[in-house]
Amino acid sequence: MTTHDSPVLRVAGRPVGRYVTRPELPDRLSPRPYLHPVTTLAGTTVTELSPADHLHHLGVGVAVPDVEGHNFWGGRTYVRDRGPTEFDNHGAQRHVAFQLRDPDGFVEELRWVAAGAEVLRERRTVAATELTDTAWALDFTFALTNITSGPLSIGSPATNGRPGAAYGGFFWRARKEASVPDVFTPGSEGEEQVHGTRADWLALAGWGSPRSSGAESGGSWTLVFAGATEATRRDPWFVRTAEYPGVGSSLAHDERLPIPPGDTVVRRIVTVVADGRLGRDEAAALTRKAVTQ
Template sequence: MTERDTAHDAGAVRLLCGGRPVARYEYRPDLPARESPRPHLHPVRTLGGTVVTELRPADHVHHLGVSVAVPDVSGTNFWGGRTFVRDRGPTELDNHGVQRHLRWLWRDEDGLAEELAWERDGRRLLTERRTIVAREVDDTCWALDLTTELVNVRDEELSIGSPATNGRPGAGYGGFFWRPPIGPRPPAVFTADAEGEEAVHGSVAPWLAMAADAWTLVFVGATEDTRRDPWFVRAAEYPGVGSAPAWERRLPLPPGRPVVRRVVTAVADGRLDRDAAARVADRLARLAPPDREEAPA
């Protein structure tokens, strides 16, 4: 049995880029219900081997490397931790959901596509098709290409919300979320025309970069809908970047109609400046979506 097969049997698979291991995808994690168990990527590494994700940090134990996490799907918490309740604030509720791996649609050494069930107490709310591919960029940089397609399988309309839509200004997080590790100093964050956490948090920009001393992440919205979503950014308290589809208003999920988001993230060794990040972002924005055949049923 190969190392790859062993990882698969253990509920995790490795992703390779150009033959080099760059990430581990836990598709059947063993986590407490309060953390809204869900597949996630950790560790994610630069080509030089620097880890650029954090798993279950003490400040937010429900932050799971790179994941798709939503605080409120019509009252169900797929983010983990407390739920923000209007006029009450963060509140412990027994409302946590789970994302359950159903099957592989295809799987190669550099990527995968899977079908997931978003459930609460065994009741399915959403079915997701998720595609993750490691793509070569250059000798010091690779890209994580993640697409999520959510479909409401209920007979009624559901919706995605956030603490902001429930009354907490500026807390519109939910969706694609990347939690990097805390370093000796806060990372720099910038877009093409703004710099600093206060300026970029909640902004709408085609790309956003977070740069630490040893690594840089460049996040690119790769569809029109994704580019319309504001960026959720933390740098001073802890590093975190998300693409937020329910920043000010709830996002409707009509029955049977797919909601698609795609974020391509450059993972680079070293600290890129704005010009270098812009060049990488331009290259990523022109990448065609992965096109692979599904495995036979």
């Protein structure tokens, strides 16, 4: 699925993520650049690519199920009063160029294309920084500009009639393990309490898997997601743990997000990637450091 143009992110000289710019994927998966594998500093993988439960989940990236009816998420499209429906409406995010490319990050230009026309232009900025000997931060900013001559809007299955399914925006598909990961915020815990709420940060903590020959191995891990701008903090969290482990921020939770011609929507998510299972105090302290440094 990779091409020769797949830069590797490094923290203190250690590889922590591979960014695939031109994946070879079928149209139904809404081809788009993604980060996978992403690892902790100790080498534990904390992303998953095209798992059997959702083939269109591609590591870490930006995915939107409804841009004026075009599917940039992959899979089926949710239709009000009809449910998930198979359509030939999939768009693709196409890498154009890197404006900046260093071992610890890059600035990239992308074009969002559907039905033979470009609907959005994106500027994506990604940076990896060391926090401690056991934690680093992924700083991910995306800016979507409507380059068409008319207004467009971003929607989700929730805005199209499916309660609780306001996915679309930054999305991190974590590795599925034998045990369901824990999820918590500064004031709540558990998928039912956390999903759809607004919080300064949200932590997903996995148990890891035993080391054995011939199998992927790794220790326990924690991901702490934080909205690093006022606009991003207004977006509720989309969370899954029981069905699969995934976290994202919802661009269109209660209503569609309009983008007039020439306007730009900007979101910035900073994710702490840590070895071990962090408590609330540790998660909060590392998040403050990651967002402000």
